Amino acid sequence: MRRVLVANRGEIAVRIIRAAHAAGLETVAVYSDADEHGRWVQLADTAVHIGKSAAAKSYLNSAALVEAARSTGADAVHPGYGFLSERAGAAKEFADAGLTFVGPAVSTIETMGDKAAAREAARRAGVPVVPGSGPVGDVDEALAAADDVGYPVLLKAAAGGGGRGIRPVASAAELAEALPAAQAEARAAFSDDTVYLEWAIDGARHIEVQILADTAGTVVHTFERDCSVQRRRQKLIEEAPAPGLPARTRADINDAAVRLARQVGYLGAGTVEFLLTPSGEFFFIEMNTRIQVEHPISEAITGVDLVSEQLRIAAGEPISFGQDEVGIRGAAVELRINAEDPDNRFQPTPGTLTRLDLPGGPGVRVDTGFVAGDRISPFYDSMIAKVICSGPDRDTALARARQALAELRVEGVPTTVSVHRRLLDEPDVRAGAVHTRWLEELMPETL
Template identity: 45%
Template sequence: MNKILVANRGEIAIRVMRTAKKMGIKTVAVFSEADRNAPHVRFADEAVCLGPPPSNQSYLLGDKIIKVALDLDVDGIHPGYGFLSENADFAEAVEKNGLIFIGPKSHAIRVMGSKLAAKEAVKKYDIPMVPGIEEAITDVDKAHKIAKEIGFPILIKASAGGGGKGMRIVDREENLESQMTRAISEATSAFGDGSVFIEKYVTSPRHIEIQVMADTHGNILHFFERECSIQRRHQKVVEEAPSSILTPELRNEMGIAATKVAKACDYVGAGTVEFLMDADHKFYFLEMNTRLQVEHPVSELITGVDLVELQIKVARDEVLPFEQEDLKINGHAMELRVYAEDPLNDFLPSVGRLKRYRLPAGEGIRVDNGFEEGMDIPIYYDPMLAKLITYGKTREESIALMTKAIEAYEVEGVQTTLPFGAFVMQHEAFRSGNFDTHFVKDYYAPKMIQQAKEQEARIAALAVLQRYFGDQKQLKLPTN
């Protein structure tokens, strides 16, 4: 493999290119007109414009991306995450055109892309699953019947989707019809498929996922777990590895379960098996993400493995270079997704120009970044600017380093999730490890960040005032 096209943008495009260059592989970037001057375009050896800013006129044009790859004698296409990364038709088309898709086979993407098909595939492997129905429905009357059988609260979830879209928690029967209608409408709009399935809602859930990697020679490894319970709108903001609540026995049990899920769909490449864990530390299969995850750096740091390098080697038909017993957890890693969102205004996107943008640096600090000072934040794409990752010998050290890195991260022109990250790192529930996916609902209020900002402003003003009076006093001292 001599040349790779990265069918993505921003930090993940640069992340993949960095490893490719380390391996002596040339890179091709694709970009929309909105990203013409983006860092990932300059970082690549070659770059081609796909079209106007909207993703359906640029980054989602699979046929055009394949044509670019063929015209430039590309060997493989890495999809990153988002966009076409979990599009089975695109993966299939890449292979049919004689190119290597650096990801799983289309069959695995299709199976795991449907939550119901995924559950059906893993059923014979005795993977624990949340009680619920085995079919997708749109019938409200049928939903009433099922809900009564499994008991409230229940979770309505889009069969074809993810990212919290088409998802509703229903705690009382009288709310079922309205929430069902909303879930179907949202799922239809987001995925073109309004079917949903219903399952028992796990109270006080933790969201824990297992990183897996499989080669074409039948080897499947897991790279331990990531704790992803700090979320807003069912989407992750803070991730860490390892989890603070898993025992070695439970970690091993979940790891084995994850490799069985991968085996159930003949998986190849990097993937993530997601589980819900209840208050009694019982875990249930949730879904499999058939791509590299946003939060993969924390797994890389605790295992010392470059997951993108392994993806490329597996795509080249190489055997995984180690066995499960060779993998050990070393230290603790923390990641904050730095979104251009306003944590004081329900995390709504914050659009503007990065008037000042300076990244933290130092030992144990990693920033996977896709922006630079002076750039505008496009309204067309996910608002993530970068991923701030810290690594320490212990969880406490990683948290302390994250707090320090957040303070050193300078952003002016847009609001970001940095203040929220600082709030999380300082909160006793997070520091103690006693939290779940309801952290934001249970503990966070925008006024807390506002109060912290006002306190910082008061301290800064007092410091300036003290310095001023000190200077005045020195000026008035008599001279000899």
Template identity: 45%
Template sequence: MFAKILIANRGEIALRIIRACKEMGIATVAVFSKADEDSLHVSLADESICIGPAPVTDSYLNISAILSAAVLTGAEAIHPGYGLLSENPKFARLCVQCGLTFIGPNWEIIKKMGDKDQARSTMAAAGVPIVPGSDIIDDPEEAQKKADEIGYPLLVKARSGGGGKGIRLVEKSEDFINEFQLARQEAQNAFNDDGVYLEKFLTHVKHIEIQLLCDHFNHVVALGERECSIQRKNQKLLEESPSPSLTPELRESMMAVSRKAALSIGYENAGTIEFLMDAQSHYYFMEMNTRLQVEHPITEMVTGVDIVKWQIRIAAGLPLTFGQEDVHIQGHAIECRINAENPLLDFRPNCGTINFLHVPGGPWVRFDTLLYQGYTIPPYYDSMVGKLIVHSKTRELTIRKMKAALCELVIEGIDHTSQIQLDILSHPLFVKGDYYTDFMEKELDKPLSE
């Protein structure tokens, strides 16, 4: 087992990893920007090193500074968390070249699955259903012909896309060329890669993902599914597990397909395969996330499996000590992302000093957050400041518990999204489980509480 791990991240996920390491008896190293000097992850780690000024390009994306910090402190492994460098194959490769263990899959797998076009073809070869679409297309005229053949509406999607960037919805043929060029330009600006492909836009769909753990001995376990259909501009707001829409038979089918896909590419460590599912329960591969997911806590709640600890054990070469037959989904869990945004002002991000903070408590209530009273949120990073997670025996009880927890949560000094989460939880379609990825656009353009 590792003696010391460097966490190449910030905020609540850095804290999550530090806590797991402490429980495992592993020393931790935090890296931080000058804007994060007062952050909790800096004070809770055993050691901390400043790696640059506030902008992420000069700090949390500064590969040479992070690797230097790891070597200087004698760390044996690096945990990238999610976002930032977590799916950067160059970073994963350089870790290995520096004699460090990258806590995640092999860099070649990250590269293969990060190329959305290659991921599609890889999954298709493994027998995973994929959405009708195209390979990478550079020529606008050729792309127009292929788009007309696929039919509208369709998506122009960046090969290296992520976080909702590099995606353009085209609803009619005459708009295609302009949106095609805009998608390429956005992809170039965001990812330094203007490669795009076309994909049929499926309407009235659900976003379902399967959590996997894979060791170095070809053992692959699926930890059930998460429903992630409550989204705004392709960004998830609320997740739940299990999905209210899956039958036991459909769940088994999606898990079996996902396990087969992971085995076919020799995947190792934690990963998630994401699907779109239509109203007829036909599901299609969307992408594979080769990292820890933001919403991993709800899977931990319903399975009792600590995913972060298993990431570390697998990276250290240890085998999984349980099989698929040992995975049992118990009860229901919901996660609400709490963002420093104002839903009444088109979700405008904001920052400020936390004047008062009260965190909800009680059995099976968890608040993963970077906040503390007196903390000043810097303006340079993602607006998510916490994740509220609850668990109960049934979905109905879990919704009730989450509403109670949200009502108890007090964060003074910033605008945040707890009220819009209450609006979602109170909506009749959500209560019925009859909601899709267009829920926010169609049902909550204006909050119910306004």
């Protein structure tokens, strides 16, 4: 592997380019009409225009990406997260074009991208899954399945992910009404109308485990993250390790993630996601077959460069460390700073960043794809930056996060900074006593 095409934009494109350069690899950036002056375009060795501003005509256009790789002599493609990162068809197109895909095999993406198939793989690996059903095709099947599972339930798109394609249902009447709408939504969003049911666990925490697997069959984890502070199942704050997790539960949940990765013949970086009940039981919910937005907090507590490991693995090299060589060192928290208006139900607020002053100091890292004067485009995700703060303990990491927010200055567009400042002062956040519905209960008037 010599030259990597980065099939993404924004902060993750910057992150990949830096890791590739540190590994001695050349990089190719891609950009749409809206991103001609993007920071990642300037950092890469070469940059190629791939289409119009709409994602469907640029970053989701696999043919344009293959042609960009061919025209620049790239021999590998790193998809980042989002866009084509979990699309098996795109991974196959890259492979068919002779390009190394920095990620798992096509068959693995297919299996773990189908939530019903992923649940079955977890069962085979001896990993507990949330009680639920197989695919339900009509109302009668759904009602019968819900009676077995017990209300409340979640209607979930089999091809969904990232919190999308989920509808909570509290009764048979709601289910009969919601099923056709859920199927239509799944068809429109994922080109697959298959849905299934899961038991809705009250007061659950969202715990996810970062794993790495290489071509020699070695699978390791870099411990877990708690991503329970969510708005409409979209993460706002993540921290590592999960606060207050008993040592036995930590060992069991990390071991379960490794077992599942081995079961499906995983390759590369991935995240196995679980729900943890108030009683301490955990259940598998899905696997993301890519690098995650929140990977920096795992890096902060372990010292492992996850993107560099991805590149090593894709080149056929072994993981650079063994499981007994990695441990938890302190704590870290990540805050997603988005161009959204909290006073207007978090509506996206595209526009020009007239000022962007980033915080610094010990234990403070900021990942961003923007500088002052750049425009936050209406065509893509609204994230401006990720503020990652770490320390020798959780209290220090949170204190540094509060100080970082005090230093951060973003002008030109409304942002979520004020929400993060409020949340870090909430007693439940300070105590680590949050769950996936906590934020909705705290701020129902704005969400």
